[in-house]
Amino acid sequence: MSAIHTAPVFREISADDEEQQPTEIESLCMNCYKNGMTRILLTRVPFFKEIIVSSFTCEECSWSNTEVQSAGRIQEQGVRYSLSVRNKRDLNREVVKTDYATTRIPELDFEIPACTQKGALTTIEGILERTIMGLQQEQPLRRADNEQVAEKIDGFIAKLQHLKNGETPFTFILDDPSGNSFVENPFAPQKDDALTTAHYKRSTDQDRMLGVEEYDTEKPGVGLEKPGVGTEDLKDEVLKFHTNCPECNAPAATNMKLVQIPHFKEVIIMATNCDCCGHRTNEVKSGGAVEPLGTKITLLITDPSDLSRDILKSETCNVNIPELEFEMGMGALGGKFTTLEGLLKDIKDLVVDKNPFTLGDSSTCERKVKRQEFGKKIDEILEGQLKAHLILDDPAGNSYLQNVYAPEQDPEMTIERYERTFEQNEDLGINDMKTEGYEENGC
Secondary structure (H helix, E strand, O other): OOOOOOOOOOEEOOOOOOOOOOEEEEEEOOOOOOEEEEEEEEEEOOOOOEEEEEEEEOOOOOOEEEEEEEOOOOOOOEEEEEEEEOOHHHHOOEEEEOOOOEEEEHHHOEEEOOOOOOOEEEEHHHHHHHHHHHHHHOHHHHHHHOHHHHHHHHHHHHHHHHHHOOOOOEEEEEEEOOOOOEEOOOOOOOOOOOEEEEEEOOOHHHHHHHOOOOEOOOOOOOEOOOOOOOHHHHHHOOEEEEEEOOOOOOEEEEEEEEEEOOOOOEEEEEEEEOOOOOOEEEEEEEOOOOOOOEEEEEEEEOOHHHHHOEEEEOOOOEEEEHHHOEEEOOOOOOOEEEEHHHHHHHHHHHHHHOOHHHOOOOOOHHHHHHHHHHHHHHHHHHOOOOOEEEEEEEOOOOOEEOOOOOOOOOOOEEEEEEOOOHHHHHHHOOOOOOOOOHHHHOO
16 A cells, blocks of 8 residues: 655745645624635744744725734743844844744833734844834824924834844844744854844743643642632632523523722623624623712713723613713613723614614604714714713712823813612612611511
């Protein structure tokens, strides 16, 4: 019997290898929500290891995204590369940079921290070019806000440009605790005098960042017991319990986490994801008791930056927008922890896009026109063309809107505490609540 020849899954990078073709998969564009194309290439970097290169492009909106993932496991030790870049040729060295890698240039006191960029297969020149483009992107806004800061960044961009053009020698440091980053040695397998490679043992914080847990070698499968583990550590844990999907009733998993909101209180975030029908839902519950007083928060939306404020809308909160003559009672949309922009988009979806009374043959033109006008006004608020007030009225006092000036007072936001009415206490179930002597009426 003749032996069957099987081609390797991971091939070395080579322009002469015509058989090495990427796999194309039609996938959803997260920018315009139309279908684009993802190309996946399984390859091997010479004198390094296997990696997965994925590239997404959308013909509808021209959005693109490139990402590199390691095909191997996390290494036993971290790795640190230090390269003395002396000429233009050194700038063309290939670099594999994972999500966990930190990039530094000591001469400029410049650093790209870990987990701030996606993994990439690029060159040193490409990293500098990407940094320059990222800094230039926000320069118009900086010049409008603070001219002095913009001038300093212009000077820093000029220095990076000198490095990119090969005019100034510098040191390029790539530090990856996962051990899966790489800087090309063009002289391999010979030694490169300009490149220094050092392997090191990871610290506890680096193991925690990678999700690596230390195990007791004497008791395989048992994690090392760390001092101080108690109830407080549950705040850093995501708890999971089994439930049923609210859409198709199939078994699903619900994740729950306790989150501390700065200058406010603890809340419980619950998220359910169904693998059967794809339905997703999330809900926020207050982690504390009903407050003695109700809370009314009023914010004047004057700038697009206000839309990025964090907002906690409890299930007992009423939402009012006087300029749109809009009022949403408690229970609508449920509890949410999102941004002001996210809340406005949810309101638009609820009133305009997903309103069952505007769909089908039973809907009238008058209703459609009114809801379309409402949607246009929401869009004007989102685009910063219309100033409006957002009022969060929560009788339970468990809603929150971020104060970007904290701990100072926000000039555009007012917080009012008030005594609840009998009707509000009735809605909250407080009137019939008995907290003392309830055992007297027991059987």
